[in-house]
Amino acid sequence: DVKVTQSSRYLVKRTGEKVFLECVQDMDHENMFWYRQDPGLGLRLIYFSYDVKMKEKGDIPEGYSVSREKKERFSLILESASTNQTSMYLCASSFSTWARGATMQFFGPGTRLTVL
Amino acid sequence: AQKITQTQPGMFVQEKEAVTLDCTYDTSDQSYGLFWYKQPSSGEMIFLIYQGSYDEQNATEGRYSLNFQKARKSANLVISASQLGDSAMYFCAMRVFAGGTSYGKLTFGQGTILTVHP
Numbered sequence: 001d002v003k004v005t006q007s008s009r010y011l012v013k014r015t016g017e018k019v020f021l022e023c024v025q026d027m028d029h030e031n032m033f034w035y036r037q038d039p040g041l042g043l044r045l046i047y048f049s050y051d052v053k054m055k056e057k058g059d060i061p062e063g064y065s066v067s068r069e070k071k072e073r074f075s076l077i078l079e080s081a082s083t084n085q086t087s088m089y090l091c092a093s094s095f096s097t098w099a100r101g102a103t104m105q106f107f108g109p110g111t112r113l114t115v116l
Numbered sequence: 117a118q119k120i121t122q123t124q125p126g127m128f129v130q131e132k133e134a135v136t137l138d139c140t141y142d143t144s145d146q147s148y149g150l151f152w153y154k155q156p157s158s159g160e161m162i163f164l165i166y167q168g169s170y171d172e173q174n175a176t177e178g179r180y181s182l183n184f185q186k187a188r189k190s191a192n193l194v195i196s197a198s199q200l201g202d203s204a205m206y207f208c209a210m211r212v213f214a215g216g217t218s219y220g221k222l223t224f225g226q227g228t229i230l231t232v233h234p
Contacts, residue, residue: 031220043224094220103220104151107161
């Protein structure tokens with residue numbers, strides 16, 4: 001079974017702190033994604049990575065950065081946390097493919113971050 | 117740009133009855149795929165069903181079926197014989213295949229909370 005793990009289920013940080021959210025997948029997937037989930041807005045893509053050290057901005061990258069030094073690990077960094085970054089953060093991974101198929105994303109359990 | 121719209125913030129259904137969750141999408145690409153995910157209160161996203169834009173048959177997976185109407189750009193999820201364990205948030209999502217390797221980026225709708233009553 002594909003397993004995507006996230007370092008914390010719940011996290012409480014203070015405004016201005018640097019926050020690291022870690023994600024690890026064990027299926028040798030090329031692609032990894034970070035989303036945030038807010039009520040009424042669904043999931044919004046923050047950043048994604050299609051290879052080691054490669055990254056691309058998603059729809060809402062402001063205030064975030066990412067790091068992918070190893071294929072299995074994708075980190076989301078909040079350089080200076082703010083209260084409007086209080087949210088649920090979901091990591092996902094998938095294979096790259098040329099095929100038009102159901103290469104679904106596999107998700108981790110999520111990290112609920114509260115910034116005070 | 118792609119857009120997914122789920123207009124039902126919440127839906128209620130009686131146990132053992134069928135329920136339809138609405139999803140409409142907007143894209144100018146001809147080749148795309150549509151996904152439905154379930155998110156129980158535990159938070160993890162569970163893949164349910166997939167429909168490709170060129171698939172001629174509507175997708176089915178057990179009690180889940182996808183009512184795909186391409187001309188109307190809708191991809192509604194039908195859950196038959198609802199169970200208490202179906203109570204969850206449901207998300208519709210889309211991926212476009214704009215040539216070349218797809219990184220598999222998904223665009224999600226706002227979600228619908230389904231509550232199944234005994």
